[in-house]
Amino acid sequence: MTDLLETARPAGAGRxxxxxxxxxxxxxxxxxxxxxxxxRGVGHALSPAPLxxxxxxxxxxxxxxxxxxRRAARVRVSRKAFLLIAAYAVLWxxxxxxALNAGERHVDAGTAALLxxxxxxxxxxxxxxxxxxxxxxxxxxxxxxxxVGTALIATGATAQRDWTGVLLCLLAAALYAAGVMxxxxxxxxVDGLTAIWLGCIVATVVxxxxxxxxxxxxxxxxxxxxxxxVYLGVFPTAIGFTAWAYALRRMNAGRLSAVTYAVPAVSxxxxxxxxxxxxxxxxxxxxxxxxTGVALSRRR
Numbered sequence: 001m002t003d004l005l006e007t008a009r010p011a012g013a014g015r016x017x018x019x020x021x022x023x024x025x026x027x028x029x030x031x032x033x034x035x036x037x038x039x040r041g042v043g044h045a046l047s048p049a050p051l052x053x054x055x056x057x058x059x060x061x062x063x064x065x066x067x068x069x070r071r072a073a074r075v076r077v078s079r080k081a082f083l084l085i086a087a088y089a090v091l092w093x094x095x096x097x098x099a100l101n102a103g104e105r106h107v108d109a110g111t112a113a114l115l116x117x118x119x120x121x122x123x124x125x126x127x128x129x130x131x132x133x134x135x136x137x138x139x140x141x142x143x144x145x146x147x148v149g150t151a152l153i154a155t156g157a158t159a160q161r162d163w164t165g166v167l168l169c170l171l172a173a174a175l176y177a178a179g180v181m182x183x184x185x186x187x188x189x190v191d192g193l194t195a196i197w198l199g200c201i202v203a204t205v206v207x208x209x210x211x212x213x214x215x216x217x218x219x220x221x222x223x224x225x226x227x228x229x230v231y232l233g234v235f236p237t238a239i240g241f242t243a244w245a246y247a248l249r250r251m252n253a254g255r256l257s258a259v260t261y262a263v264p265a266v267s268x269x270x271x272x273x274x275x276x277x278x279x280x281x282x283x284x285x286x287x288x289x290x291x292t293g294v295a296l297s298r299r300r
Contacts, residue, residue: 035240039051044105050210060203060204066238104165106168111283122174138296142293148293193245196238
């Protein structure tokens with residue numbers, strides 16, 4: 001019966017779904033790229049963990065409103081699905097966000113985006129082994145080229161004594177990759193909106209110990225800082241992660257993650273326009289190599 005229904009679908013239905021998936025992935029890329037710039041802009045006034053708490057708390061409230069409007073709040077989630085949601089919420093939503101916030105106190109937004117951009121490659125390798133998406137010679141060659149690019153980026157950053165920033169951004173990349181892998185499995189059991197909504201709630205609860213520090217920092221923060229944090233919660237987090245979950249449920253993890261290699265280019269451009277920041281020559285050269293490595297890794 002399923003085969004008959006698939007056969008009976010209009011010819012344009014598949015193309016429409018592919019177009020929506022591509023649009024969702026593109027939206028996530030643009031919003032995530034803007035997050036690197038926003039974090040750099042407000043991170044001087046709010047500490048890493050309090051900023052993550054505020055960002056995820058705002059996202060949780062936003063997604064709760066959306067879930068209630070769409071009546072998704074009544075969706076039943078199995079114990080296994082909830083545990084998977086909690087796992088990627090702690091690793092990706094909470095852990096990654098705190099690590100990135102801390103890293104961007106030491107390196108510029110463009111360099112941070114370039115370093116974190118190792119995550120898609122980690123996802124491709126891990127998905128090939130654990131999700132059966134396979135390996136290829138091009139993936140191995142691309143991985144090696146991307147690693148050389150990362151080494152160049154790190155060289156430029158550490159020449160300015162920013163080892164701490166480099167290591168924090170690499171930690172963020174590892175947490176990002178682990179989160180994507182767990183989320184991919186999670187989406188077999190629950191829809192994307194429910195997954196990211198409950199994930200933001202769990203991550204917010206995990207970061208609640210930093211609530212007193214957040215209150216104290218907000219008392220002296222400017223309006224611009226608060227608005228920047230609100231932007232991070234609503235757009236890159238609530239909308240960006242929901243769009244990503246929509247696309248991830250319809251594509252394999254390795255191939256979709258490769259799309260995010262466009263994030264550094266957008267981040268560098270926004271960082272230059274809004275913050276007058278440009279990565280070092282090593283960073284730019286390393287970024288080109290990273291992107292080249294991705295192009296190689298995704299060849300069939």
